[in-house]
Amino acid sequence: METLNHKEVINLLLQLATMLIMARIFAEIARKLRQPAVVGEILAGIIIGPTILGSLFPAAQDYLFGAHAMSNIALDGFVQISVVLLLFIAGLEVELQVVWNQGKNALKIAVASMALPIIAGFVVAYAFPEFLGVNINDRIVASTFFGLAISITALAVVARVLMDLNLFKTPTGLLIIAAAMIVDVLGWIVFSVILSLSESGSGGLGVWPTIGLTLFFTFFMLTLGKGLINKTLPWINKKLAWPGGLLSLSLAICFLAASFTEFIGIHAIFGAFIIGVALGDSEYLTEKAKEILHQFINNIFAPIFFVSIGLKVNFIEAFDPGIVGVVVIVGLLTKYWGAYIGGRFASLPRKKAMVVGFGLSTRGSMDIILGLIALENGLITESLFIGLVILALISSISSGPLMGWAEKLKI
Numbered sequence: 001m002e003t004l005n006h007k008e009v010i011n012l013l014l015q016l017a018t019m020l021i022m023a024r025i026f027a028e029i030a031r032k033l034r035q036p037a038v039v040g041e042i043l044a045g046i047i048i049g050p051t052i053l054g055s056l057f058p059a060a061q062d063y064l065f066g067a068h069a070m071s072n073i074a075l076d077g078f079v080q081i082s083v084v085l086l087l088f089i090a091g092l093e094v095e096l097q098v099v100w101n102q103g104k105n106a107l108k109i110a111v112a113s114m115a116l117p118i119i120a121g122f123v124v125a126y127a128f129p130e131f132l133g134v135n136i137n138d139r140i141v142a143s144t145f146f147g148l149a150i151s152i153t154a155l156a157v158v159a160r161v162l163m164d165l166n167l168f169k170t171p172t173g174l175l176i177i178a179a180a181m182i183v184d185v186l187g188w189i190v191f192s193v194i195l196s197l198s199e200s201g202s203g204g205l206g207v208w209p210t211i212g213l214t215l216f217f218t219f220f221m222l223t224l225g226k227g228l229i230n231k232t233l234p235w236i237n238k239k240l241a242w243p244g245g246l247l248s249l250s251l252a253i254c255f256l257a258a259s260f261t262e263f264i265g266i267h268a269i270f271g272a273f274i275i276g277v278a279l280g281d282s283e284y285l286t287e288k289a290k291e292i293l294h295q296f297i298n299n300i301f302a303p304i305f306f307v308s309i310g311l312k313v314n315f316i317e318a319f320d321p322g323i324v325g326v327v328v329i330v331g332l333l334t335k336y337w338g339a340y341i342g343g344r345f346a347s348l349p350r351k352k353a354m355v356v357g358f359g360l361s362t363r364g365s366m367d368i369i370l371g372l373i374a375l376e377n378g379l380i381t382e383s384l385f386i387g388l389v390i391l392a393l394i395s396s397i398s399s400g401p402l403m404g405w406a407e408k409l410k411i
Contacts, residue, residue, distance in 0.1 A: 004070050012071040015064060016078070016304070022048055023303030036157050036396050038364055041303050042389065045310020054314065065311055075308075080268075082305035083369055085297045087188075087269040088254045090366065091276020092290055093155055094181045096222070102178035105346035109175065110182035112342025113360045114151040117334040121147030124330055133323055133381035142379040145194055149371055149388055150331035151338075152187045153180040154364025154396065161362060161400040165407065172352050176359040179339070184366065188273050189218060191370060192266040195377065210265040217261065218274055226278045233284035243292055250279060250293065267373060302365075309368060309389065312375075318382040327387030328394060335361045335395075354406040362399040363392040 004012065022044035030040030046052060054061040065072065099106060125134045125143035134142035158180050159168065167173040193211055236246055254272050261271030279285055339360035343353030371388040374380045 002070075004074060008068050008071040008074075011064070011068040012074050015071065015075050018048060018064060019045075019304055019307040020300070023307050027303065034400075036364060037298075038157070038302075038306055038368075039393055039396060041306035042309055042368075042393065044303075045307035046315050047310070048307070049310035049312075049314070050317075051310065051313075051315040055316070078301075078304055079308045082301035082308075083372075084254065084258045084268050084272045085251075085301045086305060086365060086369065087273040088251075088276040089294055089297050090155060090184065091273040091278075092280030092285075092293065093159065094184060094277045094280060096181075096277070096281045098174060099178045099181050102175050105348075106175055106178035106182055108346045109179040109339055109342035109356060109360070110186065112345060113153070113179065113335060113339035113357075114148075114183055114186060116338030116341070117151035117331065118144070118147035120330055120334045121150050124326065131322070132326065133320075133384035135379050138379060141194055142374075145191070145370075145374050145379050146384070148187060148191055148194065149367050149374070150327070150335065150391065151183070152363065152367040152370060153183045153335075153360045154362050154366050154392070155180045155184050157364035157396050158359050158362040158399065161403065162359065165400065165404055167355075167403070167407070172348075172355055175346075175348075176356055179342075179356070179360060183360070184273075185277070187366070187370075188270050189214070192261070192270045195267055195373070213264045214261070214266050214270070217257075217264075217271070221257070221274050221278045225275075226281060229279055229282050230284060233282055237284065243289055246285075246289055247292065247296075253279070269369065269373075306365070306368075309372065312372070313382040313386060315386055318386055320383040320387075323383045324387040324390050327384065328391050331363075331391045332361060332395060351406060351409050351411050354409070355403050358399055358402040358406055361395050361402075363395040365392075368392050 023041045026040030026044040026047075027037035028040070030037055030043075048061070048064070050061060053064075065075075122143045125132050125146040126139060129136045129139055129143065132146070134146055136142075155177070159177060162168040162173045162176065168177070192214055233246075236249060240246065240249075254275050257271035257275035258268035259271070261274075262268040280290065336357040338357075340353045340357035343356040344350075348356065368389055371380065371385045375382065375385045
């Protein structure tokens, strides 16, 4: 087995140390400014990547992230594990009982908030593929991806915003959370199918076997699989050292599910997300155990992933104001109006429908992960990926103030 040599080990350790230190510094700055940590972590990556450090001190940037191919491969392994674990804890946040309690209203809002951006995004990307930067050889799939990418809601970010506004436990807040959960589950299922249909996708077992196994895996894990987890967790909590036994087995199951979905031709993150939903919905997974998993992943692995975004592209050289403008305008308007119309269909008053519209317009880690996978699979260009990152940042920063403003309106 090939191993890293002395210099490559040093380089890998310096890469990880630099990424974690910079991520922590800028995450704290973001928090001071009442912004999500992800905003600071992405900015940290842009600073130590080719955009800033590479322009000002190219030799230093090349030594850290360009000169040692083997250590870069090892770092990519860390990034892949990070994104799998990110989707795992995103799944833990999905509470199926909250979704059931909100019922048809949450489903109406979720579907409307996805349908309008998907349709509008598809039309724009299909009509102007070369301008927007989607793969013209995979035009239908790439256009569908763009529509889906601007339809995703960042569940973790919107939950944090609702808590800051003291809306989390209100009827409107619970409706937004339930709708965001439905958007997450539907979005990842649709994206997994899109990727399996793509010419540049990862292959697997063929389109129809892949789709069939994906649906079977999802149904099984959210029904019988969840039942097995409920029966197994009490034994794990009682017989194994706590929390070590629970944590190690939870992550092992996460990696097994991720490897299975990767094998059948669906990205590994989908398996991690669905197993997170099944595990997080168990009454035997305590809030303390969830908190340990969140702290471990959010403060170590998540920063590595978000900083790595800034290492992959030069945000100045690949920046296209036309593409960014289209992505931001189409993304913000269609998502807001889709959610607002869904709210009105669910019989919400205008003010509450506006709050729902701004709440579900929140983006963050999910659509960035989606964009990065599409970039790696050749569905989109770097310029379009930058547009998606900027859309995520703008919506994350603006959603809280806009929801607070809508809540105070006297209409």
